[in-house]
Amino acid sequence: MPDREARSPWSKNNDKATVEVMPPGKPVEGTLRLSGSKSLTNRALITAALAEGTSRLEGILKSDDSYWCMNSLTKLGIRVHLVGETVWVEGCAGSWPMSSGDLYVGSAGTVARFLPGALAIGRGRWNLTGSKRMSERPLLPLLDALSKLGARIEDKKVNRTLPFAIETSGLRGGDISLPGSTSSQFISGLLLAAPYTKEPLTIFIDGGIVQRDYVEMTLEMMRTFGIHAQFSDDGHSISIHTGKYQAQSIQLEPDVSTCCYFWSIAAMTGGRIRIEGIRAATRQPDIEFLTVLERMGCRVIRGDHFIEVAGSRQLRGGFTLSMQKWSDQTLTIAAMAVFADGPVTLTDAAHIRQHECDRIAAICSELRKLGIHVEEHYDGLTVYPGRPEPALLDSHDDHRMAMALSLIGLRAEGIRIMDPGCVSKTCPDYFERLSDLGIPIEIYAK
Structure with a gap:
């Protein structure tokens, strides 16, 4: 149904x-x-929300997935102004204006996998829910990684899916491992938050990445907003220095x-x-x-x-x-x-x-x-x-x-x-x- x-x-x-x-x-x-790429739209929205200053994103995709992303950002206190297919996002420089609330991600896998890490760099407690199907899709590797980095995850399912609550006072940084074979979105979700960890973060990837190009898209978006990170020579790790994204004006393809x-x-x-x-x-x-x-x-x-x-x-x-x-x-x-x-x-x-x-x-x-x-x-x-x-x-x-x-x-x-x-x-x-x-x-x- x-x-x-x-x-x-x-x-x-x-x-x-x-x-x-x-x-x-x-x-x-x-x-x-x-319209613009769904994958690029939600990457750009979350990165712009974490940046210093106001970003202008042209050619966004106006779809269910991007709607629930903007809806969540608005509930986090981010000012999002949309005119046609152009959106202005006033960034929070890594400090969310709101410290608690309920966020609904619909059936958007990108939002469900990108938002938890972004939330975990701040201070507060949020409850995340989604659609019936999204509540069946796995989040275990990402939520386990965030837990090891200092976030407190409360969920009712053994395999760690939506719904769950996340309570945090920032992420430590250091070394963390993620599987590459389940979903590239777990890696991208942690990458987007990585500049705001308390210490530099290195992500070690177990096995090959099922869709490495999507991780490369995330790294390219991070570079566009002023944060440079790249794979190690052997392709099994990514190191990210601490810093802050800087607002940009970009056209999405x-x-x-x-x-x-x-x-x-x-x-x-x-x-x-x-x-x-x-x-x-x-x-x-x-x-x-x-x-x-x-x-x-x-x-x-x-x-x-x-x-x-x-x-x-x-x-x-x-x-x-x-x-x-x-x-x-x-x-x-x-x-x-x-x-x-x-x-x-x-x-x-x-x-x-x-x-x-x-x-x-x-x-x-x-x-x-x-x-x-x-x-x-x-x-x-x-x-x-x-x-x-x-x-x-x-x-x-x-x-x-x-x-x-x-x-x-x-x-x-x-x-x-x-x-x-x-x-x-x-x-x-x-x-x-x-x-x-x-x-x-x-x-x-x-």
Whole structure:
């Protein structure tokens, strides 16, 4: 069942039951600009809140996740002024104006993992809660690390998930270990707070990092705000000196994860989609999706300030991909693989079973409803090409499930998806944007 409590005032279609995506009957072409990256938006918001001075962040993503981040910062006493897609954040220089309160993070994994460390550098007590699904997602490595550094965590679950209370009078610093295989967000959450520990902090990472690019994005954001930290030569530790972030004026680049759905539209229809304001040199790991599109027969133009994808008559398959570094596109490629000329196997994505839903099990279940042959593996799946049958599909209250499944409707009749409002987590106007591109969309109340 959808967890509508986690939807923000920026969400759309919460009162709608299903959406039907229908084949456009011709190649889809268009040029568009998308809002800023979800990952960069919440990193920038929290860093700006901890900085000295007032920061100006342009091109933020107005979605559920960023709403709950701004809502929490406001409850902490931070002045946040939003006009359109530009926000001014008056930083607290590492000392939160409020010392206690209740904070709700919705279903935002970035907020649930980034905020505890930021809270722990101050003095006070806060109660954190989230959506039903967010309350099932693990926080154990991060909360254990904060406890070892001096924070007091009160929770009622053995595996340390939301809800919990955090009481603190600052973090000590020194040496601390975190696993790299569970979620890069634990490392990023501690990194964002690290400049404000009482002594310099060194984070030792056990094993490889499941999505290192996201940690690099955090380090780059920290450098933008004046704090320099980097990996050791062997890649197993990061040392951060104490200091204070300095307010900045920055432009956030579009969300590449969302761009991928629109580039897929070009691939699926033999059309052309250009997205402005994005460069191939971005740190966002999902940019690797472009190489897959090329492998599947698409033409990609990487401009200085745009990227354009032109589709082909037939998508190519017959390959295996590791999704470890850019797992958000596992579902997207799975949907496209239905129309390829050979099976596609996706591996190294076991961690996405712990996201908004068990994404591997969910996409396999929905593809089977369409009559598509799919094999589920512990860390991925194999999709065999087929002709989808009409079906009502479950989005599993997962924005990425809904957007990936919508792509199937570009080539198959009778594709209806439950709970279209769930896309508000990252792209509230997704279905409206599809309609603007000439794709027939019908949204049903019942």
